[in-house]
Amino acid sequence: MGEDREANRFTRRVRRYASVTGSMGGLAARAAARGLGGGGGDDRAALAADLRRSLGGLKGPLMKVAQLLATIPEAVPEAFARELATLQSQAPAMGWPFVRRRMAAELGPDWQGRFAEFGREAVAAASLGQVHKARGHDGQALAVKLQYPDMASAVEADLGQLRLIFALHRRLDGAIDTSDAAAEIAARLREELDYVREAGHMRLYGTLLGDRPDIAVPVPVAALSTGRLLTMSWLDGRPVLAFKDADAATRNRIALSLFQAWWLPFVRAGVIHGDPHLGNYAVRPDHGINLLDYGCVRIFPESFVAGVVQLYRALGSGDEAMAVDAYERWGFTGLTRALVDALNIWARFIYGPLLDDRERSIADGVAPAAYGRREMGEVRRRLQALGPVRPPREFVFMDRAAIGLGAVFLHLGATANWHRLFETALDGFDAARLGLRQRQALAAAGVVRPADVP
Numbered sequence: 001m002g003e004d005r006e007a008n009r010f011t012r013r014v015r016r017y018a019s020v021t022g023s024m025g026g027l028a029a030r031a032a033a034r035g036l037g038g039g040g041g042d043d044r045a046a047l048a049a050d051l052r053r054s055l056g057g058l059k060g061p062l063m064k065v066a067q068l069l070a071t072i073p074e075a076v077p078e079a080f081a082r083e084l085a086t087l088q089s090q091a092p093a094m095g096w097p098f099v100r101r102r103m104a105a106e107l108g109p110d111w112q113g114r115f116a117e118f119g120r121e122a123v124a125a126a127s128l129g130q131v132h133k134a135r136g137h138d139g140q141a142l143a144v145k146l147q148y149p150d151m152a153s154a155v156e157a158d159l160g161q162l163r164l165i166f167a168l169h170r171r172l173d174g175a176i177d178t179s180d181a182a183a184e185i186a187a188r189l190r191e192e193l194d195y196v197r198e199a200g201h202m203r204l205y206g207t208l209l210g211d212r213p214d215i216a217v218p219v220p221v222a223a224l225s226t227g228r229l230l231t232m233s234w235l236d237g238r239p240v241l242a243f244k245d246a247d248a249a250t251r252n253r254i255a256l257s258l259f260q261a262w263w264l265p266f267v268r269a270g271v272i273h274g275d276p277h278l279g280n281y282a283v284r285p286d287h288g289i290n291l292l293d294y295g296c297v298r299i300f301p302e303s304f305v306a307g308v309v310q311l312y313r314a315l316g317s318g319d320e321a322m323a324v325d326a327y328e329r330w331g332f333t334g335l336t337r338a339l340v341d342a343l344n345i346w347a348r349f350i351y352g353p354l355l356d357d358r359e360r361s362i363a364d365g366v367a368p369a370a371y372g373r374r375e376m377g378e379v380r381r382r383l384q385a386l387g388p389v390r391p392p393r394e395f396v397f398m399d400r401a402a403i404g405l406g407a408v409f410l411h412l413g414a415t416a417n418w419h420r421l422f423e424t425a426l427d428g429f430d431a432a433r434l435g436l437r438q439r440q441a442l443a444a445a446g447v448v449r450p451a452d453v454p
Contacts, residue, residue, distance in 0.1 A: 016057045025032075025164050027378060030319070031039035038243075049373065058280055061371075074259070074284065076148070078373070091129045093121075093122035093125035093352075094122070094130060094146075094148065094232070096121075099120070099132070099146065102146055102149060103146065106146075106226045106228060106229040107224065107226070107229065114224060115134045115135065115136065115138075115142070116134075116135045116136060116137045116139070117134055117135040117282065118132060118134045118135075118144070119132045120132075120389055121134045124279070125144075126279075127152055128147060128148060128192060128193070129145055129146055129147040129148055129151075130145075130146055130148070131144065131145050131146075132141055132144045133144065133234060134231070136221070136224075136310065137245055140233060140234075141216065141233070141234035141236075142221065142231055142232065142233065142234050143230050143232050143234045143287050144224070144230075144233075145195070145228055145229070145230040145232070146228070146230075147193065147195065147228040147229070151193055151228075152193060155189055155190060155193060159185070159189065168385060170224070176383065176387065176388060176389055176390075176391065177387075177388040177389065177390035177391075179390065180390060180391065180392055180393040180396075181391060181395075182391055182394050183452075184393035184394070184396045184397065185396065187317070187450065187452050188274065188298065188397065191295070191296075191450065192295035192296055193228075194227060195225060195226065195227055195228055195229060195230040195295075195445065196225075196226075196227050197448075198230055198274065198294045198295045198297075199220035199222070199230055199232075199294075199447070200445050200446045200447035200448075201271075201294035201295075201297040201447060202217060202218060202220050202232065202294045203219075203220065203221070203444075203445040203446065204265075204271065204297075204441060204444075204445035204447055205217045205265060205271075205273075205291065205294060205297075205440060206219065206411025206444065207444060207445060208265045208268055208269055208271075208441060209260075209261060209264065209265065212257075212261070212264070213288065213391070214253075214256075214257045214260075214261060214286075214289065215260065215261045215288060215289055215291055216235050216236075216284065216288065216289070216290045216291070217255055217290075217291055217292075218232040218233045218235055218292070219232060219233045220232045221233070235280025235282065235284075235290040235292070235367055236282075236284065236285050236290075237284050237289070237290045238282060238283050238286070239279075239282065239283070240254065240281050240390065240408060240411065240412065241278060241411060242280070242282060242283070243283055243287075243412065244411060244412060244413065248413075249289055249417070250414060251412045251414050252414050252415060252416055253287050254287060254289060254412060254414070255408075255409050255412050255414030256416060256421070257288055257289045257403075258281065258289060258409070259407060259416070259418070259421055259425075260399070260421075261289060261291050261349070262271070262276065262405050263421075263425045264425055265311070265446060266300075266305065266308075266329045267305070267425055267426055267429050268437065268441075269434075269437055269438045269441040269442075270299065270300040270301070270302055270305040270434055270438045271297055271298065271299050271300070271438075272297070272298050272300070272397065272398065272401050273291065273294070273296070273297060273401065274296040274297060274298040274397040274400065274401050275293065275295070275296035275401075276401050276404035276405045276408060277404055277407075277408075278408060278411065279292075279293075280292045280293045280353070281408070287429050287448065296395065296397070298394075298397040298398070298401075299393075299438070299442070299447075299449060299450060299453050300394055300453065301396075301453055301454050302431065302434040302435040302438065303329050304329065304331065304392075304394045304398075305328045305431070305434055306329055306431035307326045307327070307328075308326075308330070308385075308398070308435065309426065309429060309431065310322060310325065310326040310329065311323060311326035311327070311330070311347060311351070311420070312351055312354060312355070314326055315344070315347060315348060315351055315355060316355050320340070323340065323344065324340055324345075327343060330392055330394065331392025331393070331395070332391070332392060333390070338382070338385075338386055339386055339389065340385055341382070342379055342382035342386065345375055345378055345379050345382070346375060346376070346379050348374040348375075349372055350399070350402050350403075352364075353406075353418040353419075354419055354422045355419060356418070356419055357417065357419040357420065358417060358419075359415055359417050360415060360416075360417075360418070361409070361410075361413065361414065362406045362409045362410055362414070362418070363410055368410045371406075371410065372403070383406065393452075
């Protein structure tokens, strides 16, 4: 029933292509008119502002892509990254008549009878769907996540035009070959449309973090869910930013739980919560956290996970040969001494708090607005001389997630001995058994390992 209404319809796809192509094509034309192949900073800044305005008007999946690109070193020019980082993924919520039709399409015409209560107004709205609060007949509070109509068409149209963003970058002296990045973004964004998979991710995290009383994971309700409708237990909590002026002990406790919620699943089963922005966490009354939204969960091959841990140890010991081997495990190819040196600049920035055995903030005295700016600028300068460099696809979400988590810590003003926290998370880590543990965890949660994870 829902499939017929939500098919990847050709006509809707054409309309979306026309909208996106018109916006992005106009940008390409303006770039050509300004002669930006080697243009100056003012011209690039003006074009970047045009880019933000165009994408901000489109809303939907392409905005998620734009925000992701802003976190990858040299994936887009610095002026583009600054503008893309300002985009918000909020979208207007669907009105009640629309919601009523969509719910009937997913659960049938008697859908309202399956809930004791169902809130007419959305409590949250984002780029792919919106959330309503409801109550089951057993009295349980529920969160009901409803996907916007025709999102498959919107995603395919936007991914088809992603190449135009990359083409603009190549015109502006891009030093990164974004082929694998484009494939990774496409695969993960398509997965995010599959709420059956998201429910499996939720069960997976519930198992992996079941020994952490400070971290709560919602429980999906299969009988009230479909491929585009996800009903789960409601978790009460307040926004993270509501605690930015709390006492230091409270802010640090929240940060500790966030750190464990992100790193423990990675070292235990090779998975990460790949979209760590402030809206995906809530703080409970006891100052534990609710971990929300499991659409963007990245499952890594065990070789990549082993490489991440190995690079941490190589940087800590100064073992250059071990670092080269770690980059190869990550999937980097054609490594030269100059390229390894450039990669190490970014790696030491990302791993820096984990390598420093003392109490400190993530930025360690650097102003949040300048955090990473010097390192990214130096990496960009070197890659422009060495490029094009082709980052492995696994790098995309690992980098985005690490930067996103650091940003949350910066908002909290949290301090900790991140090195000791990470060493504790690594306690018992066994690269040789990781693959088996991952397969067992995925099977128990009913999650099929993606075909693009070897």
